[in-house]
Amino acid sequence: AQSVTQPDIHITVSEGASLELRCNYSYGATPYLFWYVQSPGQGLQLLLKYFSGDTLVQGIKGFEAEFKRSQSSFNLRKPSVHWSDAAEYFCAVGARGSGTYKYIFGTGTRLKVLA
């Protein structure tokens, strides 16, 4: 069965420090992979996506993610975190289901940024 695991429920970093959020997926075929960000009281906004090609994907707000097939991972990174990055981050996989693609989400990682 398809699944997404985000092993870190909470992460705290200082402003200006680097960030890596982990995501592991389980899916038999080549996955569609996504990272979304959710600010308090808001819906989810797409940060970046991967389907094929270059395994290092650039997104909005200075984020990037690297697809590693051998590790079934799609970790999100940012070289220098800003206070406005404090939010909840969700990894998702698009998996072929009965007749269409379904999107399976991880449980999320809540990021706190210290001034």
Next chain:
Amino acid sequence: NAGVTQTPKFQVLKTGQSMTLQCAQDMNHEYMSWYRQDPGMGLRLIHYSVGAGITDQGEVPNGYNVSRSTTEDFPLRLLSAAPSQTSVYFCASRPRDRVRNSPLHFGNGTRLTVT
């Protein structure tokens, strides 16, 4: 361009009451879906639709009904609300499957409390 619009933003129900959560999108997306978000559980798919007149169940469909009479609208009905349905509900849409790697577009959510 409004994107995905959900109403109401907040709702309090008593156990046994019924209500409809509204979702409308103006992007001509064929695929629409409803998720619920609960702490520590990420987003779980309730129902989805791949076009007008076509709906299917997600992973947590019990207690919810949907219909899709137009491309734009995808309402979610709670026939007899239960405290276990206290959650934040998100509607999301995307283009049809032929548009590869298309991400979901989310509304801003409806926070429902059942007492």
